[in-house]
Amino acid sequence: MRRSAAPSQVQGNSLKKPKFIPPGRSNPSLNTEITELNPDIKLFEGTANNAFLQAQNDSGVCGSNLLPTKGRSKEINDGNNYSGKCCFESSAVTTLDSPPLAPKEITESKGQEEESESLVKYFNVVWCKPSKKKHKKWEGDAILIVKGRSFTLKDLDGKDIGKGIGHKFKELETIEEGQTLMIPGKELEIVGIIPPDDFNSGRCFQHGGGSPAIPSSQTARKCFSNPFKSVCKPSSKENRQNGSQNCKPRYDPYAPNSLVMPLPDKNHQWMFNKNNFPLVEVVVDPHLVYHLRPHQKEGIIFLYEVVMGMRMNGRCGAILADEMGLGKTLQCISLIWTLQCQGPYGGKPVIKKTLIVTPGSLVNNWRKEFQKWLGSERIKVFTVDQDHKVDDFIKSTFYTVLIISYEMLLRSLDQIKNVKFDLLICDEGHRLKNSAIKTTTALISLSCEKRIILTGTPVQNDLQEFFALIDFVNPGILGTLSSYRKIYEEPIIMSREPSASEEEKKLGERRAAELTYRTGLFILRRTQEVINKYLPPKIENVVFCRPSALQIELYRKLLNSQTVRFCLQGLLENSPHLICIGALKKLCNHPCLLFNSIKEKECSSTCDENEERRLCEGLLRVFPADYNPLLFTEKESGKLQVLSKLLAVIRQLRPTEKVVLVSNYTQTLNILQEVCRRHGYAYTRLDGQTPVSQRQQIVDDFNSKYSSDFIFLLSSKAGGVGLNLIGGSHLILYDIDWNPAIDIQAMSRIWRDGQKHSVHIYRLLTTGTIEEKIYQRQISKQNLSGAVVDLTKTSEHIQFSVEELKNLFTLHESSLCVTHDLLGCICTSGEDQTGHRAMPDDSSEKIAISRHCQLGPHHQKPNSLKPLSMSQLKRWKHFSADDINLTDPFLKGIRENVSFFFQNITVTLQPCSDKTT
Numbered sequence: 033m034r035r036s037a038a039p040s041q042v043q044g045n046s047l048k049k050p051k052f053i054p055p056g057r058s059n060p061s062l063n064t065e066i067t068e069l070n071p072d073i074k075l076f077e078g079t080a081n082n083a084f085l086q087a088q089n090d091s092g093v094c095g096s097n098l099l100p101t102k103g104r105s106k107e108i109n110d111g112n113n114y115s116g117k118c119c120f121e122s123s124a125v126t127t128l129d130s131p132p133l134a135p136k137e138i139t140e141s142k143g144q145e146e147e148s149e150s151l152v153k154y155f156n157v158v159w160c161k162p163s164k165k166k167h168k169k170w171e172g173d174a175i176l177i178v179k180g181r182s183f184t185l186k187d188l189d190g191k192d193i194g195k196g197i198g199h200k201f202k203e204l205e206t207i208e209e210g211q212t213l214m215i216p217g218k219e220l221e222i223v224g225i226i227p228p229d230d231f232n233s234g235r236c237f238q239h240g241g242g243s244p245a246i247p248s249s250q251t252a253r254k255c256f257s258n259p260f261k262s263v264c265k266p267s268s269k270e271n272r273q274n275g276s277q278n279c280k281p282r283y284d285p286y287a288p289n290s291l292v293m294p295l296p297d298k299n300h301q302w303m304f305n306k307n308n309f310p311l312v313e314v315v316v317d318p319h320l321v322y323h324l325r326p327h328q329k330e331g332i333i334f335l336y337e338v339v340m341g342m343r344m345n346g347r348c349g350a351i352l353a354d355e356m357g358l359g360k361t362l363q364c365i366s367l368i369w370t371l372q373c374q375g376p377y378g379g380k381p382v383i384k385k386t387l388i389v390t391p392g393s394l395v396n397n398w399r400k401e402f403q404k405w406l407g408s409e410r411i412k413v414f415t416v417d418q419d420h421k422v423d424d425f426i427k428s429t430f431y432t433v434l435i436i437s438y439e440m441l442l443r444s445l446d447q448i449k450n451v452k453f454d455l456l457i458c459d460e461g462h463r464l465k466n467s468a469i470k471t472t473t474a475l476i477s478l479s480c481e482k483r484i485i486l487t488g489t490p491v492q493n494d495l496q497e498f499f500a501l502i503d504f505v506n507p508g509i510l511g512t513l514s515s516y517r518k519i520y521e522e523p524i525i526m527s528r529e530p531s532a533s534e535e536e537k538k539l540g541e542r543r544a545a546e547l548t549y550r551t552g553l554f555i556l557r558r559t560q561e562v563i564n565k566y567l568p569p570k571i572e573n574v575v576f577c578r579p580s581a582l583q584i585e586l587y588r589k590l591l592n593s594q595t596v597r598f599c600l601q602g603l604l605e606n607s608p609h610l611i612c613i614g615a616l617k618k619l620c621n622h623p624c625l626l627f628n629s630i631k632e633k634e635c636s637s638t639c640d641e642n643e644e645r646r647l648c649e650g651l652l653r654v655f656p657a658d659y660n661p662l663l664f665t666e667k668e669s670g671k672l673q674v675l676s677k678l679l680a681v682i683r684q685l686r687p688t689e690k691v692v693l694v695s696n697y698t699q700t701l702n703i704l705q706e707v708c709r710r711h712g713y714a715y716t717r718l719d720g721q722t723p724v725s726q727r728q729q730i731v732d733d734f735n736s737k738y739s740s741d742f743i744f745l746l747s748s749k750a751g752g753v754g755l756n757l758i759g760g761s762h763l764i765l766y767d768i769d770w771n772p773a774i775d776i777q778a779m780s781r782i783w784r785d786g787q788k789h790s791v792h793i794y795r796l797l798t799t800g801t802i803e804e805k806i807y808q809r810q811i812s813k814q815n816l817s818g819a820v821v822d823l824t825k826t827s828e829h830i831q832f833s834v835e836e837l838k839n840l841f842t843l844h845e846s847s848l849c850v851t852h853d854l855l856g857c858i859c860t861s862g863e864d865q866t867g868h869r870a871m872p873d874d875s876s877e878k879i880a881i882s883r884h885c886q887l888g889p890h891h892q893k894p895n896s897l898k899p900l901s902m903s904q905l906k907r908w909k910h911f912s913a914d915d916i917n918l919t920d921p922f923l924k925g926i927r928e929n930v931s932f933f934f935q936n937i938t939v940t941l942q943p944c945s946d947k948t949t
């Protein structure tokens with residue numbers, strides 16, 4: 033039978049062509065790789081496909097996990113009834129008239145006829161409207177999934193376009209290549225059999241797969257194809273002449289400790305070195321290499337390979353998602369400096385101009401880092417601010433790197449579009465996770481091909497946001513959003529539902545593994561452990577502070593209010609529970625904050641404020657009649673009392689050390705600032721109101737050893753990301769956020785490269801109150817499995833059940849530590865040799881969090897900067913405040929107002945300039 037072409041064939045589109053894939057041999061380049069793929073591979077873990085990476089076997093480096101694991105791949109194949117081999121056999125023996133011949137292995141292993149009913153088979157088909165014409169005009173390609181006598185027809189974007197069940201589809205049992213089938217509204221022709229693994233991985237779909245080494249010619253948007261076209265124009269005469277002169281590597285590749293980039297392979301050379309320039313080794317400046325940590329060297333090679341299009345031809349986008357403090361900035365600076373001076377073809381530089389977009393507070397940090405690592409002569413960096421406009425950059429031929437904030441970028445977009453940038457780096461790039469927001473669309477509109485996103489926050493928690501980031505760096509690589517949803521997101525999410533069938537679970541796992549594999553080529557994430565050995569010890573403490581008498585009285589009153597009662601009856605319209613939560617949190621920080629907000633609301637009449645007024649009815653009477661919030665005292669707040677003592681103890685025990693004091697609320701920072709003032713502590717402050725242009729100076733002053741500041745007041749939400757506050761060695765989190773990522777961001781500010789002292793972190797919580805509940809939620813499964821996982825999520829994103837609200841709105845007055853009570857610890861028998869209580873290791877980790885990302889448990893690193901879990905907390909030392917074994921001098925000094933402590937010490941190899949406690 034002659035077949036007219038399907039649309040895809042007419043367009044000559046190779047990926048869309050109906051393809052008969054010999055079972056077991058489909059897509060040979062990929063098949064071996066993928067059927068042997070270990071589904072346990074981690075997301076963000078780049079392949080270590082060069083000698084250098086393989087040599088570096090660092091435990092914290094997630095770069096080499098794409099190794100085949102035969103046992104696991106067999107499991108997948110077995111689970112799907114076919115193996116590559118048995119598929120081949122099945123197609124070879126199937127004939128038109130024979131009864132449905134299941135693959136040999138299946139018939140042998142199952143032997144039961146009724147089980148063939150549950151056999152699933154997959155076919156490539158072409159379809160058209162039913163017609164009697166001899167020469168069909170096929171309208172599209174599709175995937176036919178046949179299970180017994182039912183079938184589903186999906187288009188190549190994964191959308192269902194036909195379904196049926198019943199006896200009239202008896203013919204389904206005997207399908208073979210070339211056969212035509214009638215289904216309601218469509219006529220099909222079978223083009224080929226799809227091996228189950230191609231379906232399960234999603235590779236048979238339009239955007240579900242394809243060799244990473246082969247550029248997709250049908251991406252939704254423009255496919256970037258020539259990593260060299262901007263700067264290196266090999267065809268020009270001048271370049272050819274220069275090319276032959278520049279054939280020596282810039283630095284000696286054979287020198288000891290030299291860091292040499294991998295050479296492009298034959299395919300790359302054929303595509304991008306048409307003029308046959310001699311191959312030249314690209315060697316990173318030894319001056320930089322001297323400082324680089326091993327994981328940074330690997331990171332530079334990874335970035336180099338990706339932006340050069342050596343990992344995936346025609347794809348030059350990378351995501352460097354190393355955890356906070358691993359030196360993503362230095363890795364990028366090394367890359368820029370290398371590419372700006374060198375290239376593998378005739379030594380031609382690969383890039384001329386680089387655009388770095390970063391949060392406002394980090395613009396100057398980038399400039400400083402350039403200067404720190406390269407001095408001011410090697411590379412000319414232009415930072416945009418009030419006095420330095422993009423136009424000045426454009427007019428000058430002097431500068432090669434433009435650093436600009438996201439906000440300024442939007443304002444200067446038109447000018448920036450006129451500049452030809454060869455490399456675009458988006459720092460703290462998780463903000464591009466929403467492709468609809470202005471910043472993302474602005475950046476997408478820039479024609480730069482080589483794009484790098486830097487982020488310390490996990491990006492895989494939400495599969496749609498993940499798509500946006502991937503699509504930004506490598507447009508179209510995962511197809512359109514709707515096909516991505518069908519092929520990956522829906523099966524993966526469905527497989528995580530408690531009600532998911534075994535089949536759905538397997539499919540979801542396989543698709544997740546495939547997605548990980550496909551994106552793992554250009555995403556790299558390493559965890560904190562890789563630099564632990566270069567850092568001083570870290571002592572983390574959770575301090576449970578007794579509430580003051582005033583706080584307890586106000587707390588009781590709030591819980592008895594009509595608004596709280598309504599909430600507990602499930603009347604949550606207009607979110608009164610959020611108002612209650614806000615009031616309780618204020619109260620925990622200091623009663624005067626609650627007083628202020630009651631006073632403010634007294635004359636107001638909006639709906640929310642009415643609600644708040646009702647909540648606060650009668651509260652004013654609890655305050656003394658002449659209460660003046662400006663004259664607040666420390667003893668009115670349990671936490672403030674502890675804070676005040678703690679600052680005094682630090683001052684006394686470590687007079688030269690400094691403290692970073694963090695709150696998420698400006699009003700609370702005002703109180704903390706007033707405390708500093710009253711005690712005569714020199715302080716500095718950075719919050720949302722601090723002009724961007726002043727931020728780096730404030731940070732630098734604090735970090736300087738000549739600074740007299742004792743305290744750095746920081747609003748973490750307003751500008752904590754990316755800051756280096758290594759001048760401080762004590763960090764106090766005064767309040768807790770629903771979102772653990774916010775707290776982790778803040779805590780990472782001082783324990784980073786360059787820190788000379790042991791680091792002490794104190795998290796203050798008011799015993800028995802909502803703060804403990806938020807903490808428990810942070811470390812309990814409920815939180816991490818869904819609601820709050822990234823920096824932008826707040827309590828408004830959390831759905832509370834009435835049961836949860838009941839728990840939130842309970843004050844535990846008699847407990848020393850509700851969190852400890854929940855751990856089920858028998859303290860008296862739990863003392864370790866040092867006399868400190870530590871819970872027995874619960875190796876079963878029954879209440880451990882197994883995942884907090886949509887891609888599942890395989891994608892977590894065990895000790896990364898993810899929020900602490902209950903089972904980890906169990907292993908922390910803990911003491912009631914009157915414990916005689918309490919030896920830590922800082923904790924001893926504040927025990928009076930404390931009911932309980934948890935403590936964890938991370939000991940590292942790095943000698944530090946002070947004695948650890």
Ligand SMILES: Nc1ncnc2c1ncn2[C@@H]1O[C@H](COP(=O)(O)OP(=O)(O)OP(=O)(O)O)[C@@H](O)[C@H]1O
Nearest residue numbers: 323324325356357358359360361362488754756785
């Ligand atoms: N090899 C190194 N040797 C010494 N210091 C280093 C090294 N690499 C980075 N640093 C320093 O470590 C600090 C943290 O680096 P950087 O700001 O680049 O971290 P980051 O990965 O961007 O973290 P975040 O996600 O918090 O922004 C900086 O002060 C930087 O100068």
Ligand SMILES: [Mg+2]
Nearest residue numbers: 360361459754
């Ligand atoms: Mg950074």
